[in-house]
Amino acid sequence: MKQFDLVVIGEQPAGTSGDHGAVLRGKQPNPLPAVVFVIGVGCLAFFSGCAVGPNYKRPLVDSPGNFRSAPPVVNTNSFADLPWWDVYRDATLKALINAALTNNYDVRIAATRVEQARAISAQARSQFFPSVNYGGAVSRGRNEFLGSANPNGGDTGDAAFAALSAAWEIDLWGRIRRLNESGRAQFLATEEARRGVMLSLVSDVALAYFELLELDLQLQIARRTAVAFEETLRIFNQRLEGGVASRLDTSRAEGALATTAAQVPEVERQIALKENQINVLLGRNPGPVARNTTLLQQAMPPEVPAGLPSALLERRPDILAAEQNLRSANALVGVSVAEFFPKIGLTTLLGKVSPEVSAFTGGGANAWSIAATAAGPLFQGGALRAQYRQAKAFWEQTKLEYEQKTLSALQEVSNALVSREKYAAARVQFDLGVTAYQEAVKLSIQRYLSGKASYFEVLEAQQLLFPAENSLARAELNQLLAIVQLYKSLGGGWNLDNPQFTSGH
Numbered sequence: 320m321k322q323f324d325l326v327v328i329g330e331q332p333a334g335t336s337g338d339h340g341a342v343l344r345g346k347q348p349n350p351l352p353a354v355v356f357v358i359g360v361g362c363l364a365f366f367s368g369c370a371v372g373p374n375y376k377r378p379l380v381d382s383p384g385n386f387r388s389a390p391p392v393v394n395t396n397s398f399a400d401l402p403w404w405d406v407y408r409d410a411t412l413k414a415l416i417n418a419a420l421t422n423n424y425d426v427r428i429a430a431t432r433v434e435q436a437r438a439i440s441a442q443a444r445s446q447f448f449p450s451v452n453y454g455g456a457v458s459r460g461r462n463e464f465l466g467s468a469n470p471n472g473g474d475t476g477d478a479a480f481a482a483l484s485a486a487w488e489i490d491l492w493g494r495i496r497r498l499n500e501s502g503r504a505q506f507l508a509t510e511e512a513r514r515g516v517m518l519s520l521v522s523d524v525a526l527a528y529f530e531l532l533e534l535d536l537q538l539q540i541a542r543r544t545a546v547a548f549e550e551t552l553r554i555f556n557q558r559l560e561g562g563v564a565s566r567l568d569t570s571r572a573e574g575a576l577a578t579t580a581a582q583v584p585e586v587e588r589q590i591a592l593k594e595n596q597i598n599v600l601l602g603r604n605p606g607p608v609a610r611n612t613t614l615l616q617q618a619m620p621p622e623v624p625a626g627l628p629s630a631l632l633e634r635r636p637d638i639l640a641a642e643q644n645l646r647s648a649n650a651l652v653g654v655s656v657a658e659f660f661p662k663i664g665l666t667t668l669l670g671k672v673s674p675e676v677s678a679f680t681g682g683g684a685n686a687w688s689i690a691a692t693a694a695g696p697l698f699q700g701g702a703l704r705a706q707y708r709q710a711k712a713f714w715e716q717t718k719l720e721y722e723q724k725t726l727s728a729l730q731e732v733s734n735a736l737v738s739r740e741k742y743a744a745a746r747v748q749f750d751l752g753v754t755a756y757q758e759a760v761k762l763s764i765q766r767y768l769s770g771k772a773s774y775f776e777v778l779e780a781q782q783l784l785f786p787a788e789n790s791l792a793r794a795e796l797n798q799l800l801a802i803v804q805l806y807k808s809l810g811g812g813w814n815l816d817n818p819q820f821t822s823g824h
Contacts, residue, residue: 370493371660372653375500375646378718380725382629388737389625397626399634399809403521404823406806408618411610412528413823415601419524420821422602426520429513436502436509443502446495449487488664494657501650508643515636517820522807524600526800531593532614533796534586537789541582544785547760548576551777554768568774575778579785614795623805625736631728634810638728641721648714655710658703661695728808735805742801746794753791756784 385392398406404413420426461475462468490496552572559569595605632638667689696703759780766772812820 372656375649387733398623399811417823429516436506440502440506443499449485451485492657492660497650497653501647504643504647508640511636511640529799536792538586540788634813641724645717648717652710655707661693664692666690731808739801742797749791749794
């Protein structure tokens, strides 16, 4: 450690002998050339010394040429290049996302983690500079000096002490540089984690909003189906009164009506729960969510190119955070290696030492010293070797986590691509099925009224139409959810800075 001390000591008892300062008294040579020389040597060692330990290198990842289920890559453009407000064009949804990015607790917590990591990084960086401290003490006593026993001829006197010191370690082996590298990487990892929270929040709000619209559609279908069963029951009752139908017809119709009507309060319950979920994402108290659109009015992006799989390494915030954690772990290996080497420092002292105040003005109390220090381990019982092995194992852990993140990202993108393709194909078939069942209901009622069909034919057609319409609504929702998942898995909005991302423009 390099240490500078400015010391002022005074004692003025009656009949002081002055022995405390005798060793440093007398005329001293000018210490400035020696100080300059030692500082120059220290700076040379600092700037020429190499940091021990491995330098960071990104691990090789087996990245395929294209995503599974993706069309051939024509250009490197990606769906993730679009800002989220161009992906979600619903004005209500955009307002909800803006509110969530401002008030959501997870986002705010992530921001505080970033500030903590920033402060920790600043602490590591501060070791590049000298630490300056001050101290002082005053005392009065007999046979003592600043609180310590000291034979003084039986005299009683006063003593005072004041010191200004600065300490600096010469980073010859790069220990401090590796600590600073690790601290900065941890800060960047928390920043990427914050970006991941923001992207997940945008996706969560969009998912919940589309699910809410799908529940609205389910409620509409349930109410419309209940009305249809009421009309069927009315027809059956008229024919029963006319003597051309049996009580069995009306009983079956009543049962079908009651079963369908029971779905209405259940869907209303799910709507209330979904609205509460959205409000919590927005950092608000549970309550209703205003909306002026339907699920069927949501626009599908005409083209959703995924881009190159290798670009995921530069886009996905969770992958970028995992890489920064790996960089930090790599630097900590260098720190553990540097612990095997001695810590080199410089110590200087410049001040005045005297038991008599009058000696300060006379120049006889000047004191200075210059020293180089080295302290290193000889025997630690295997502690340093164990610390090194721990650092290496932690690096291996973070490397595996990074590789796992990249593999999971490839899986998520592929899943979203194939889901979008298959959901679109299923939606076409569900639409054909609903059209066919609607025609079957219409024809069965006509046949029943003309006496060519039984009540069972009418009720069967109606009972098949209700779940088919719900399945079509679910297919519409699944297509939208696949788009949301694809945008999230590609690291959507990666090219936006934080103010742009949160402001929504």
